[in-house]
Amino acid sequence: MKVKWGVIGCGGIADRRTLPGMMLLDNVELVAVMDANFEAAQRCRDKYNAKYAFDNIEELLAIPEIEAVYIASPVFCHKQQAMAAADAKKHILIEKPVGITSDEAQEIASYCEEKGVKLGVGFMMRFHAYHQKMREIIKSGKIGEIVSARAQLTCWYPEMANSWRQEMKLSGGGAMMDMGVHCVDLIRYITGLEVTEAAGFKGNQIFNYSVEDAGCVIFRLSNGATAYVDANFNIPDAAAKCKIEFYGTKGSIFAQGTISQIEGGEVEVLCADDSAEYDAGQNRGEVKPLKMDVELGNMYAKEIEAFGRAIKGECEIPVTALDAIMSQKVIEASYVSNDTKAYVTF
Numbered sequence: 001m002k003v004k005w006g007v008i009g010c011g012g013i014a015d016r017r018t019l020p021g022m023m024l025l026d027n028v029e030l031v032a033v034m035d036a037n038f039e040a041a042q043r044c045r046d047k048y049n050a051k052y053a054f055d056n057i058e059e060l061l062a063i064p065e066i067e068a069v070y071i072a073s074p075v076f077c078h079k080q081q082a083m084a085a086a087d088a089k090k091h092i093l094i095e096k097p098v099g100i101t102s103d104e105a106q107e108i109a110s111y112c113e114e115k116g117v118k119l120g121v122g123f124m125m126r127f128h129a130y131h132q133k134m135r136e137i138i139k140s141g142k143i144g145e146i147v148s149a150r151a152q153l154t155c156w157y158p159e160m161a162n163s164w165r166q167e168m169k170l171s172g173g174g175a176m177m178d179m180g181v182h183c184v185d186l187i188r189y190i191t192g193l194e195v196t197e198a199a200g201f202k203g204n205q206i207f208n209y210s211v212e213d214a215g216c217v218i219f220r221l222s223n224g225a226t227a228y229v230d231a232n233f234n235i236p237d238a239a240a241k242c243k244i245e246f247y248g249t250k251g252s253i254f255a256q257g258t259i260s261q262i263e264g265g266e267v268e269v270l271c272a273d274d275s276a277e278y279d280a281g282q283n284r285g286e287v288k289p290l291k292m293d294v295e296l297g298n299m300y301a302k303e304i305e306a307f308g309r310a311i312k313g314e315c316e317i318p319v320t321a322l323d324a325i326m327s328q329k330v331i332e333a334s335y336v337s338n339d340t341k342a343y344v345t346f
């Protein structure tokens, strides 16, 4: 059965990735699109063959046939729009971060629960076939007990007039909240481990907006492993590989280019010889990488499809608000740690 969708916010990510992903699916019908900029809404209506375009949320939410909304507006709009959608009994797939703060995200989540609507979050990188495969490999024990993980996501993001993302009170944070949060979320998802303690730094080394242009967080995972994530708005796109790495007691996983809006990249899995003993020489012999058989697809199509199945009761919500809130809390902890020079315990 088709899920009938409304889309709130027809800008960057909706038009560039999520709507094209939605168009690949059979189980969806795009009923209406809305953007504060009516021209953007009209453009998306025509491009993706929606029935209606609006410049206000009320008209969209008043359409009874719409079952679910995808909220891809700037973060400062999320709370009011998600609550209005919940009042209208629409299920909600909302972009990350859910709210300006994790407390606001929690408020939104509690409100949706109270109103009996499902809330899912757009951490689409969890749907990347390589990330799912890495999770499977780690779960199988092939690389042993995880002892270390690290990930990075960067871009070049110079000062721009009227950019909501560069304004702390409109976005909730800069490079770390916008991009580092994907890395934290992936480490939690792929290892299946929770964060127990975190510390971090942030700053404005190159650009002078009110959010950080770079930051990092170091954290401990629930099995005792340590992890590190960094995110920058000040590294040219051409110079970045956006790597994610996991090390275990029996092997390691190295990926580059998988942390991206396009499902691709390269992954290498190295498994040590099980019979290996202590080697004072630390000789690093040749190890044949494990073969990675995956079928790459479109992460945005997969997230829309999975959330659609969840609202039909066919599966659990794939990325819950609780999950998103925890990843956001880790980023907030890095900010607190930067300011207090102490680390945060969860």
Ligand SMILES: NC(=O)c1ccc[n+]([C@@H]2O[C@H](COP(=O)([O-])OP(=O)(O)OC[C@H]3O[C@@H](n4cnc5c(N)ncnc54)[C@H](O)[C@@H]3O)[C@@H](O)[C@H]2O)c1
Residues within 6 Å of the ligand: 008, 009, 010, 011, 012, 013, 014, 034, 035, 036, 037, 040, 071, 072, 073, 074, 075, 077, 095, 096, 097, 122, 123, 124, 178, 261
């Ligand atoms: N998961 C991902 O891959 C990914 C990537 C980029 C952005 N995002 C998230 O998506 C959200 C939107 O980011 P973006 O990069 O698309 O931003 P954007 O600025 O490119 O687009 C936002 C759109 O919302 C519109 N808008 C502004 N105020 C509005 C309102 N009150 N109601 C409806 N529309 C309004 C703007 O006109 C614009 O068209 C953010 O939460 C962001 O973090 C997710």
